[in-house]
């Protein structure tokens with residue numbers, strides 16, 4: 204076929220992809236604007252209870268006010284710090300525990316039923332105990348963030364460790380490598396994709412743990428703001444905190460995805 | 473003197489419900505510089521035998537001796553090349569071929585340069601900083617060969633190294649592997665189920681029968697074929713007569729199995 208015709212076809216193809224992308228963005232934008240406009244109008248007209256559902260302009264005004272007097276800042280930093288520490292430590296400790304299980308098949312068999320029970324149990328129910336044990340502070344909230352993600356991470360990562368093709372280990376062993384080297388050269392790098400994807404899941408879990416923790420401790424943070432807003436019946440405050448949480452959770456998730464693309468570029472066989 | 477000696481090796485795999493005897497009474501010796509092929513049907517215990525020689529698996533009975541010393545763990549003078557390349561996808565080609573050096577604590581500049589020279593020799597100099605996923609199956613198998621040779625073993629164990637490749641690539645690689653090993657004076661044991669490959673590449677062909685794997689017969693390949701490169705050997709008139717001979721023996725094995 205003629206080369207110029209091919210080129211034209213290719214340009215057409217690229218344009219059609221671009222056009223579709225533009226259309227998707229456009230509809231997304233329309234949805235976003237419609238949602239907030241409808242919310243605003245409904246609240247203004249009294250179609251929904253303005254006391255309960257507030258309105259975007261009121262939330263925005265409160266947001267500006269809180270930024271102005273500097274009181275929002277500390278809450279966001281607190282929650283952000285707890286969440287980030289929660290999911291990073293949860294993933295790290297979970298991976299460490301998985302490594303321990305991999306190292307000792309005996310231990311893994313012994314612990315198996317306990318892990319199953321712990322995994323099935325709703326971890327947030329342990330909140331009150333944690334708070335009494337560690338104290339109503341930063342520490343117990345992070346512990347909550349870790350607790351909620353560590354067991355599932357251990358199980359998922361351990362399964363991935365076990366599923367690594369034995370032949371890679373044969374290669375290491377044929378060069379006289381020991382167990383530690385097998386772990387470092389094969390098991391861990393082969394499971395990087397799994398570890399990163401549990402990091403992604405843990406971002407979401409850690410938010411749950413931290414917000415529930417803040418509900419219980421009620422001192423600082425966005426969770427505290429939600430509970431406080433609820434107690435004084437200030438639902439504008441509740442909704443503002445929710446929107447901030449949604450935004451930050453999204454940014455974190457995207458951040459981890461970026462990390463994923465950078466780190467595991469070459470893992471696909 | 474024999475470089476490698478196997479003394480009545482037997483291997484039985486145990487499970488909860490059964491005991492499978494994969495190998496029985498394997499006795500053979502391999503001299504330095506010799507190229508041996510072990511030929512047998514799928515499941516007759518060829519990979520098991522190589523794992524035992526490599527020191528990865530302790531045999532249920534019998535012993536493996538290298539230079540008259542018993543082998544109980546992977547020996548530095550034995551290189552093992554698995555059925556597929558098993559290059560590490562997250563390592564560059566350079567890091568892959570120097571992996572053995574790193575693990576054997578021979579990570580000196582001199583050894584690394586030697587490994588890179590081997591890569592060049594085998595025609596893959598340009599792939600040094602690439603990743604395995606960017607290479608074709610034949611190229612990857614060549615890299616795996618370099619990785620095995622990098623630690624400078626005396627003896628190579630090759631487990632069906634060409635079975636995953638297309639026919640043309642396989643023929644080319646046979647020549648390349650054969651000449652590379654000869655040039656560096658390596659001893660080799662090749663495991664295969666391909667009669668032609670066994671004849672074309674080796675000095676001695678050992679036929680295994682299955683269930684359990686036992687040495688059924690040993691063939692010496694005629695001098696005329698030994699001298700030739702595998703591809704040339706395949707064209708030689710002696711090739712087809714040897715092929716015929718081995719073919720008939722294999723038929724015998726099958727008959728014995730059926731009885």
Ligand SMILES: Nc1ncnc2c1ncn2[C@@H]1O[C@H](COP(=O)(O)OP(=O)(O)O)[C@@H](O)[C@H]1O
Nearest residue numbers: 485486492494513514515516517518519520521
């Ligand atoms: N790890 C193992 N556990 C139990 N049985 C095995 C194991 N490895 C191999 N076998 C059995 O031993 C026999 C020989 O296997 P193998 O050495 O892989 O043969 P080949 O390489 O000639 O195809 C087969 O019957 C196989 O099922």
Ligand SMILES: [Mg+2]
Nearest residue numbers: 518519520555
């Ligand atoms: Mg095999």
